[in-house]
Amino acid sequence: MPSRAASAAAAAIAEKMKDRNLPLPSAFQIRFNTDDEDEWPQEATLLSAAYSGNIRRLKEIATRLDADGRGADSTLRRTNFEGMNALHAAVGGKGLLPMCRYLVEEVRMDVNKRDTTNGKNMTPLQHAVSGGNLPALRYLLDKGADLHVASHLKGQEGITALHTAVEKGRCEIAKHLLLRGAHVDGESCRSTPLHAAVTGGHDSTVKILLDHHANPNKEVNLVTPVDIALDTPSLPCLKLLILAGAEVNGVNNPLARAALEGLTEAIKCLLEAAANPNIPNMFGKLPIEIAAEYGTREDVEIMFPFTSPIPTVTDWNVDGIISHIKLERKQLEDGDFVEKKRSELRRQGDDAFKKQEYTNLSALYTQKYMTNLFGIKYAAICGMWLHWSLCWHRMGDGKRALQDALMCKKLRPIWAKAYYRQGAALMLLKNYAKACEVLSEGLELDPESDEIDKLYWEAMELKSTSTTVA
Structure with a gap:
């Protein structure tokens, strides 16, 4: 078992490799503070030889490591350096086919064996994708490599070779994986391949995925590819998504988001695709109001012809809208005004709750918090x-x-009430298994909560009943 210091050093070198995209031999030079391979651990020199495709040197090192006399091939199969073996290094390095054939066909190394370097659990196929080695990838697939195998690394569960290929913008590898049957909408804990491609701003790989019928409206954690295109931002990706039928009036209000970020060209693109400028954002503000506050005058001018007059804006023109927003901000800086407004909204909210007028109540909650955005x-x-x-x-x-x-939980992950509301929403959606899981986590945070306990057992019963019926 490696020492704590060795594990820390391994983690450090992995981080350097990630940030600087260093080849394995260069990373080892930094790790061991020398470019003389004779001063490295022999297991590290073996990986360097595999990485470079030097079969003769690989055999020499394996022979020296063969302490029990079981042969170089047996030694190669059993040898790794902090979780990575020769096949991982070879296909992720230069990816030379003679080395690949030697390790797989003669040494009989497992084409699906995961490495354990820093818990990444990458297979040789995933190393080939990361290294951009299409010939090695084809060879591994021909020899039985599983292209559907996914990462187990915490926070990256479900990430497949296709996710990695499109995130890195490796078009030819992505095409080949899709032709070999990779799931175009395969979902990880954080994305589909399309989400990953848009995150990287790789419009070429976005087009490949869409040409293979990737779903442009697929949500993961309530985020769509359009949301990511605006976040990146990537106008080419946004245009491709819209052309493929992406929803431009989604629950996250893409037009309002574009106005908030001052993305003038994206605003034009969304309006051309029939985005509705009369849908308010979560704070009850129309995109044109957001543009007046955070964007540019040009953004306000672009949206003005498409926006219905706002009753509270006295002069319905571009200058009038901008002046109205400036006045609102000035009022929100007035403590007396804010307190008076908040008290009135609290009273209206209580009345709405008693009358079960939940649409009005939601709007009142929005106004209440908007009056207190400063502080x-x-x-x-x-x-x-x-x-x-x-x-x-x-x-x-x-x-x-x-x-x-989920937004509440993201902001305050140790608040049991957020788990209660998430569990209640999941039950409304009839996802009882997930509701049980979430409510159980809520009970761990607040074991004394009767409301969470009651809802948990209700979810358990419904889960059991639905399973029985199925």
């Missing part, structure tokens, strides 16, 4: 999402209730 407390922001989730739940909209509960 609003972090906990209050979380409470805002929690209240919205409750309103959507009461209106029977499980999807939006779940979205807002």
